[in-house]
Structures are given as C-alpha cells and as structure tokens.
Amino acid sequence: MHKHDKHLCMPAETREAAAKRLLTAKGHLEGVLRMLEKEDTYCVDVMRQIKAVVGGLDRANDVVLEGHLQNHVATAQARGDEKELIKELMDVLKYR
Amino acid sequence: MHKHDKHLCMPAETREAAAKRLLTAKGHLEGVLRMLEKEDTYCVDVMRQIKAVVGGLDRANDVVLEGHLQNHVATAQARGDEKELIKELMDVLKYR
Amino acid sequence: MHKHDKHLCMPAETREAAAKRLLTAKGHLEGVLRMLEKEDTYCVDVMRQIKAVVGGLDRANDVVLEGHLQNHVATAQARGDEKELIKELMDVLKYR
Amino acid sequence: MHKHDKHLCMPAETREAAAKRLLTAKGHLEGVLRMLEKEDTYCVDVMRQIKAVVGGLDRANDVVLEGHLQNHVATAQARGDEKELIKELMDVLKYR
Numbered sequence: 194m195h196k197h198d199k200h201l202c203m204p205a206e207t208r209e210a211a212a213k214r215l216l217t218a219k220g221h222l223e224g225v226l227r228m229l230e231k232e233d234t235y236c237v238d239v240m241r242q243i244k245a246v247v248g249g250l251d252r253a254n255d256v257v258l259e260g261h262l263q264n265h266v267a268t269a270q271a272r273g274d275e276k277e278l279i280k281e282l283m284d285v286l287k288y289r
Numbered sequence: 290m291h292k293h294d295k296h297l298c299m300p301a302e303t304r305e306a307a308a309k310r311l312l313t314a315k316g317h318l319e320g321v322l323r324m325l326e327k328e329d330t331y332c333v334d335v336m337r338q339i340k341a342v343v344g345g346l347d348r349a350n351d352v353v354l355e356g357h358l359q360n361h362v363a364t365a366q367a368r369g370d371e372k373e374l375i376k377e378l379m380d381v382l383k384y385r
Numbered sequence: 386m387h388k389h390d391k392h393l394c395m396p397a398e399t400r401e402a403a404a405k406r407l408l409t410a411k412g413h414l415e416g417v418l419r420m421l422e423k424e425d426t427y428c429v430d431v432m433r434q435i436k437a438v439v440g441g442l443d444r445a446n447d448v449v450l451e452g453h454l455q456n457h458v459a460t461a462q463a464r465g466d467e468k469e470l471i472k473e474l475m476d477v478l479k480y481r
Numbered sequence: 482m483h484k485h486d487k488h489l490c491m492p493a494e495t496r497e498a499a500a501k502r503l504l505t506a507k508g509h510l511e512g513v514l515r516m517l518e519k520e521d522t523y524c525v526d527v528m529r530q531i532k533a534v535v536g537g538l539d540r541a542n543d544v545v546l547e548g549h550l551q552n553h554v555a556t557a558q559a560r561g562d563e564k565e566l567i568k569e570l571m572d573v574l575k576y577r
Contacts, residue, residue, distance in 0.1 A: 203332050212325040219318050229308040236299050236357035240381045243350045247343050254339045261332035266554050267563035275555035283547050285336045355475050362458050363467035371459035395524050404517040411510050421500040428491050428549035432573045435542045439535050446531045453524035477528045
C-alpha cells in the first residue's frame, strides 16, 4: 500500500494547510450544533450552515488533491506506479 | 423572516436527529485532524476520510430537508406562504 | 402511482420551460461530440464542455423541481398524500 | 495553450470511449424530451431521468479524466509543465 511507502507521504505544508481548513470547518460545525439546541431554529438556516461546512471540507479536500497531483501523480510515470495511483485517485474522485 | 415565525420552527425530533448525525460527523472530522498530525499520512486516505465526513453532513442535511418538506412545505399553500418558502428552498438546494 | 394520477401532472408551462433547457443542453452535447471527432482535441477542454452540459441539465432539473414544489408539494397536506410525495422527492434529491 | 500542443492531444481510444458514452447520454436525453411532450408526464419521473443523463455524462467525464491523468498528468514532471497542468485540472475539478 502507498500509505506505508515513505516516498508517497503528504508534504508537511499540505498537511498543515489542510488541517487549518478542517479546524475552521470544525468550528463552523460546532456553531451548527449550537443552533440545533435552540427551539426557534429554522430549517433552511440550518441547511445553509451545513452546506457552508461542506464547502469548507471540499476546499480542504482540494488542498490535499492539489498536493497529491503535484507531489505524487505528476511524478508517477518516472516512478512507474502510475497505474495504481490513477486507479485509486479515480476511485476517490468518482464520489466527489 | 421565517426564522422568527414560531409556526415555522424546526420540530424537536428533527433537531435531535440532525444534531446526532452532526456529532458523529464532528467525531469523524476530529479523526481526520489526528491523521494530519502524522508524518506518514497518505493523501488519498485523507481525501477518502474527508469525503466520508461530507457524506455524514449530507445525510444530516437530508434529515433537516425532510422535516422541512413535511412540516412547512407540504402545508404552505394552506398557510399562503408557498412562494417565499419555495424560493428560499430552491436557493439552498441549488448549491447542493 | 402518482404518474397515472391526472391531478399530479406537470403543468404545460413547466414542461415547455424544461424542454427548452434540455434542447439547449442537447445542442451543446452535440458540440462536444463534434469536438471528440477532432484529433487535436484537448482533454481539459472536453471536461469543461461536459461540465457545462451537466450545468444546463441541472438547471432544467431545477425548473422541474420548482414546478413540483409549487404545484404538488405545497398542496400535499390538503390532498393527504404528503408522506408519499416527500418520500419520492427525498429519493430523487438524494442523488443530486 | 495546451490544446494546440500536439503532444497533449487526447488519445484516439479515449476520444472514442468518451464519444460512445456521450452518444448514449444523447439518446437518453432525447427520450426525456419525448416525455416532456406528453400531458400526463409526472415531475419526479422527469427529474429521475434527467439525473440518469447527468450520471451518464459524469461517467463520460471520468473516461476523459482518467485518460488525461494517465497520458498527460503522470508524465508532467518529466515534461516540466506540471504547474500549468495541475492548475487547469484543479479548475475543472473544482466545479465537479
């Protein structure tokens, strides 16, 4: 598996950038949980907030994807593992 | 605004069902944050986990949407506010 | 099934508005097919065009959804079929 | 622009595989247009069919994406254009 291959680890700056966005999303999600404790909360406002959290997670995912393309996919043919890398990337992008 | 109209508040059981799913998503998101602290984390594994969190949020959103359709939209014409309700619902669904 | 119930047919103006958008999407799709006949076609240009066609179809779907909410869902409780209507609507929105 | 660069053209087999899927989607779309000519057409059935067409287009897009990753992205660092290629790919995937 690639995850155990030291050469295909996520670069530190990508990990940090993704973590920063996920932390923001987590704060936002905690805000939605507080909304749901109030009796006069309105459905559409909650739906809007959940979608904003999803938007934040999508952007975090884009950070990781961009780092992966740059560091691992663009160098795949030289390394010889392009078939595997593309197969697993297509699997994860398909549900996007 | 609808959110201040007591007749259009989210029912307690919908709030609880949505909160339960959001709490699970939050726990999952914290797991992804822990993954990002490890040096040997692999990009595609992170992308898969972020997508699973998004899937959980989408299901929480479906709970809220279903409650809104049942409690507010299906009764809108009788109340006379169907134009506004449908407009705001289309706005929030469009980005879905 | 609702589709055989004359009272739950799509209004003529919604059918026309949706058909108009689908015809535009079809013309766009035929343009992509022509692109694919050319040897020097570039992948990312094709992906962009396919996504534009999908965007057109999504907007056609929004026209149908808005008509359905207005004509059938907003009147459901008065008619007494809100449970069925919401169930089938959630099914179709889930994959959105 | 890459699209004029003969070295970055879509391979013939990818063009044919994508065209085949788009032709099927076009036939499906024509079926939806015929549904919309009938007075007793039901909204949710139309929405389901439009979504099936979108599903077909998404799969055509996946064919093009996979060919692009294999033929152009996996070889980008060797060629030296990985920055541009990844930037344009992120742009087109973002709206996915």
